[in-house]
Amino acid sequence: MTHIAFPTPDPAILSRRGEIVAGLAALLPAECVISSEDERRAYETDALTAYRRLPLAVVLPRSTQEVSAVLAYLCREGVKVVPRGAGTSLSGGAIPLEDAVVVGVSKLNRVLEVDYPNRVARVEAGVTNLGVTDAIMGDGFFYAPDPSSQLACSIAGNIGMNSGGAHCLKHGVTTNHVLGVKMVLIDGTVVDIGGAHLDAPGLDLLGVIVGHEGQLGVVTEATVRILRATEGARPVLFGFDTSEEAGACVADVIGNGIIPVAMEFMDKLAIEITEAFAHAGYPLDVGAMLIVEVEGSEREIDAQLQRIGDIAKRHNVRTTRQSQSAMEAALIWKGRKSAFGATGRVADYICMDGTAPLGQLAHVLKRTGEIVAERGLRVANVFHAGDGNMHPLIMYNVNDPAEQAKAEDAGNEILKLCVEVGGCLTGEHGVGIEKRDLMLFQFTQTDLDQQMRVRAVFDPKWLLNPAKVFPLDGRGGGLSAS
Amino acid sequence: MTHSPATESDLAAIVADARAKKTTLAIAGGGTRAGLGRPAAADAVVSTLALAGVTLYEPAEMVFSARAGTLLRDIEAMLAEKGQSLPFEPMDSRALYGSTGEPTIGAVAACNISGPRRVQLGAARDHLIGLRLVNGRGEIVKSGGRVVKNVTGLDLVKLNAGAMGTLGVLTEVTFKALPAAPDSGALVFEGLDDIRAVACLCAAMGSPFEVGAAAHLPAGLGDAPARTLLRIEHVPESVDYRLDRLAGTLREFGTPARLSHAATRKIFADIRDVAPLAEPRDAAVWKISTAPAKGPATVAGIAAKIAATWFYDWSGGLVWLATPALGDCGAAAVRAAVAANGGHATLARAPEATRRELDVFQPLAEPLMKLSRGVKSSFDPDGVLNFGRMYAGV
Numbered sequence: 001m002t003h004i005a006f007p008t009p010d011p012a013i014l015s016r017r018g019e020i021v022a023g024l025a026a027l028l029p030a031e032c033v034i035s036s037e038d039e040r041r042a043y044e045t046d047a048l049t050a051y052r053r054l055p056l057a058v059v060l061p062r063s064t065q066e067v068s069a070v071l072a073y074l075c076r077e078g079v080k081v082v083p084r085g086a087g088t089s090l091s092g093g094a095i096p097l098e099d100a101v102v103v104g105v106s107k108l109n110r111v112l113e114v115d116y117p118n119r120v121a122r123v124e125a126g127v128t129n130l131g132v133t134d135a136i137m138g139d140g141f142f143y144a145p146d147p148s149s150q151l152a153c154s155i156a157g158n159i160g161m162n163s164g165g166a167h168c169l170k171h172g173v174t175t176n177h178v179l180g181v182k183m184v185l186i187d188g189t190v191v192d193i194g195g196a197h198l199d200a201p202g203l204d205l206l207g208v209i210v211g212h213e214g215q216l217g218v219v220t221e222a223t224v225r226i227l228r229a230t231e232g233a234r235p236v237l238f239g240f241d242t243s244e245e246a247g248a249c250v251a252d253v254i255g256n257g258i259i260p261v262a263m264e265f266m267d268k269l270a271i272e273i274t275e276a277f278a279h280a281g282y283p284l285d286v287g288a289m290l291i292v293e294v295e296g297s298e299r300e301i302d303a304q305l306q307r308i309g310d311i312a313k314r315h316n317v318r319t320t321r322q323s324q325s326a327m328e329a330a331l332i333w334k335g336r337k338s339a340f341g342a343t344g345r346v347a348d349y350i351c352m353d354g355t356a357p358l359g360q361l362a363h364v365l366k367r368t369g370e371i372v373a374e375r376g377l378r379v380a381n382v383f384h385a386g387d388g389n390m391h392p393l394i395m396y397n398v399n400d401p402a403e404q405a406k407a408e409d410a411g412n413e414i415l416k417l418c419v420e421v422g423g424c425l426t427g428e429h430g431v432g433i434e435k436r437d438l439m440l441f442q443f444t445q446t447d448l449d450q451q452m453r454v455r456a457v458f459d460p461k462w463l464l465n466p467a468k469v470f471p472l473d474g475r476g477g478g479l480s481a482s
Numbered sequence: 483m484t485h486s487p488a489t490e491s492d493l494a495a496i497v498a499d500a501r502a503k504k505t506t507l508a509i510a511g512g513g514t515r516a517g518l519g520r521p522a523a524a525d526a527v528v529s530t531l532a533l534a535g536v537t538l539y540e541p542a543e544m545v546f547s548a549r550a551g552t553l554l555r556d557i558e559a560m561l562a563e564k565g566q567s568l569p570f571e572p573m574d575s576r577a578l579y580g581s582t583g584e585p586t587i588g589a590v591a592a593c594n595i596s597g598p599r600r601v602q603l604g605a606a607r608d609h610l611i612g613l614r615l616v617n618g619r620g621e622i623v624k625s626g627g628r629v630v631k632n633v634t635g636l637d638l639v640k641l642n643a644g645a646m647g648t649l650g651v652l653t654e655v656t657f658k659a660l661p662a663a664p665d666s667g668a669l670v671f672e673g674l675d676d677i678r679a680v681a682c683l684c685a686a687m688g689s690p691f692e693v694g695a696a697a698h699l700p701a702g703l704g705d706a707p708a709r710t711l712l713r714i715e716h717v718p719e720s721v722d723y724r725l726d727r728l729a730g731t732l733r734e735f736g737t738p739a740r741l742s743h744a745a746t747r748k749i750f751a752d753i754r755d756v757a758p759l760a761e762p763r764d765a766a767v768w769k770i771s772t773a774p775a776k777g778p779a780t781v782a783g784i785a786a787k788i789a790a791t792w793f794y795d796w797s798g799g800l801v802w803l804a805t806p807a808l809g810d811c812g813a814a815a816v817r818a819a820v821a822a823n824g825g826h827a828t829l830a831r832a833p834e835a836t837r838r839e840l841d842v843f844q845p846l847a848e849p850l851m852k853l854s855r856g857v858k859s860s861f862d863p864d865g866v867l868n869f870g871r872m873y874a875g876v
Contacts, residue, residue: 204640
């Protein structure tokens with residue numbers, strides 16, 4: 001293990017484990033309480049697999065009422081809680097603590113209501129992201145935020161992390177698409193915020209709940225906007241000799257007032273790794289590639305692609321390939337969305353998530369390569385270029401502690417760079433434990449104290465996901481609400 | 483007295499001093515929305531007008547930062563020069579309040595001011611990506627930043643959008659802009675009743691043609707017949723193409739007329755600014771947000787009990803409703819209809835005495851009120867800033 005610290009588990013809680021499990025068993029049926037070590041192992045980490053902690057117990061309630069009963073009990077007993085969606089967090093947002101109970105929402109998996117006139121769907125929070133779109137795509141609608149993990153990740157987790165995705169360039173991220181939530185506070189109180197209407201009465205509590213990283217409560221239900229798909233959409237591949245040319249092309253497209261639905265970047269290594277896995281037909285003879293998707297009628301798509309193609313020519317585009325069929329289009333996206341998984345087959349990696357202003361992309365890409373090379377490691381870049389949200393995948397050997405330390409150090413340097421050029425530490429994955437200790441790169445202690453005081457309004461005893469987001473040192477100024 | 487700090491640190495000192503002396507401050511921008519909210523007595527006023535100026539504009543990134551007192555018209559002119567605009571089309575409140583002065587960008591953020599385009603592209607809060615503020619402790623706090631994709635830490639940006647300065651004095655705001663569509667046009671269906679009209683609006687919003695505004699002006703607003711309006715903003719070829727296709731999709735609602743770019747701009751500016759209900763000036767005006775399809779039932783519930791005139795925006799989900807400023811200004815009827823149909827209502831315009839007596843904003847369930855009081859206290863423990871402007875005690 002390396003330098004991300006976990007708080008020392010509370011021995012008093014650890015010693016009461018049997019009693020706490022019995023208390024939970026009194027509230028839930030046996031199949032909803034997981035206490036054996038073997039079964040708890042399945043919950044010891046998330047997608048930040050370098051870190052693991054075996055939780056005290058795992059509960060999987062089936063209703064808001066059961067979540068409420070569980071939280072009220074744990075709050076009364078002073079037991080920490082780690083909320084969990086599908087466990088796909090790349091920042092360790094769902095990694096347990098040894099003295100905490102994991103409250104998972106995976107059994108809350110129903111789409112409750114689809115309402116086309118009002119363009120909303122009401123879903124339980126454990127529904128997968130793709131599950132929402134699957135329920136409505138037959139009628140030509142979709143749910144816009146589309147993280148790469150959308151097959152597995154839950155709406156609860158998307159709300160926790162304010163998830164983005166490839167198509168957020170045009171449509172916005174989770175916070176722009178959640179209109180209401182049902183949430184259980186740590187003391188068991190159930191609150192309903194928002195609904196099928198727009199904007200908040202009073203303070204925009206929903207605004208701070210989206211992206212709360214499991215610190216403000218457990219979301220059990222959500223009302224989300226659903227959108228009607230346009231008449232058509234078409235992705236196009238543009239290949240360039242260099243990353244710099246591809247990056248400059250991205251900035252030029254946006255600068256010309258064109259907002260494609262998506263604009264994704266892959267460098268040479270990312271293309272090679274992904275193509276070997278997905279056989280998406282990516283060009284292997286280029287230094288960098290963009291996937292640009294535009295939508296509308298056939299004529300509108302042609303007109304937009306003409307303009308984008310002209311801009312790409314100014315940046316010495318080498319190859320251009322338009323998808324000729326829905327199958328080809330799906331294949332292009334399958335490749336992109338499997339990029340992380342494909343990389344995982346080649347090497348262990350950590351995935352960074354900093355955002356840089358578009359004008360700084362080329363600089364940050366170049367420096368990223370240098371920072372990683374200086375430490376004797378390799379990096380593949382695959383990311384949402386249109387909004388500057390970068391995902392360098394730094395490859396290393398997880399069984400070599402020295403190499404892991406180097407990889408993490410390189411990652412920290414890259415994120416520091418993102419902040420220095422005007423960007424941020426995390427664009428869509430969340431802070432979790434991964435970026436927790438870097439928060440002072442971006443914020444002052446006063447900024448963090450204000451965030452922590454808001455957090456304490458919802459969770460005065462700091463029981464909810466307490467080891468995350470805020471550096472463990474220096475919490476004194478924000479521990480209580482006022 | 484009025485403080486007019488020219489720097490953020492001067493402002494922080496003023497707030498810290500007020501807190502130390504246990505006095506209160508009312509925040510003022512251009513004063514065009516002074517009539518919105520509960521009248522909050524304060525010992526002094528702090529004006530943001532001297533905190534002015536654009537601090538960042540990157541047209542190629544479609545993002546700008548401006549100090550809170552920067553005039554909205556200066557921002558709009560700056561964006562227009564580069565072919566861009568504010569995506570959320572903020573309402574100009576001067577028609578409604580009969581106020582003078584110039585709206586500021588800070589107030590647009592603090593009051594979460596949007597317009598017709600909100601139904602498709604989101605509200606001011608959706609495009610506000612960063613801010614700086616001075617909280618009630620006299621501390622300078624920042625949240626968000628200048629990049630669109632940013633989930634670092636709790637989102638205090640959205641929490642402050644629409645908080646009406648009760649949590650902090652905004653000093654600098656960063657917004658995302660979008661390319662301004664070069665052309666627009668609208669379909670107009672005449673003579674539909676409210677229920678048919680909102681069905682038409684909802685069908686249009688569920689079409690693949692990216693309708694950017696959907697409003698209904700019932701008969702009885704002036705001399706015109708009922709008009710159901712659907713706007714497309716795009717390049718000229720696409721405006722024509724999409725309006726054609728849309729009209730085909732909506733054939734069951736009749737044969738619509740077309741509005742030119744200029745006429746579309748004019749009528750949606752009036753809708754944005756609530757011009758149809760600006761007169762008579764002594765009428766009370768409610769702003770009701772509900773699920774679009776619930777708009778007509780909400781209105782029917784109110785109109786069965788009190789005299790009212792109204793129109794719909796946001797596909798039927800935003801109802802602007804005028805009623806005589808007598809007694810409770812229709813509060814009992816409005817609150818009952820909203821309770822039955824879901825959503826929330828704000829008494830957007832009413833005599834000062836009424837706004838002192840009545841809930842101006844939607845009363846909240848106690849658990850939410852408790853959270854709201856806690857959040858207020860976390861920013862402003864002694865109630866220095868705009869105390870009571872939204873809710874008594876917040």
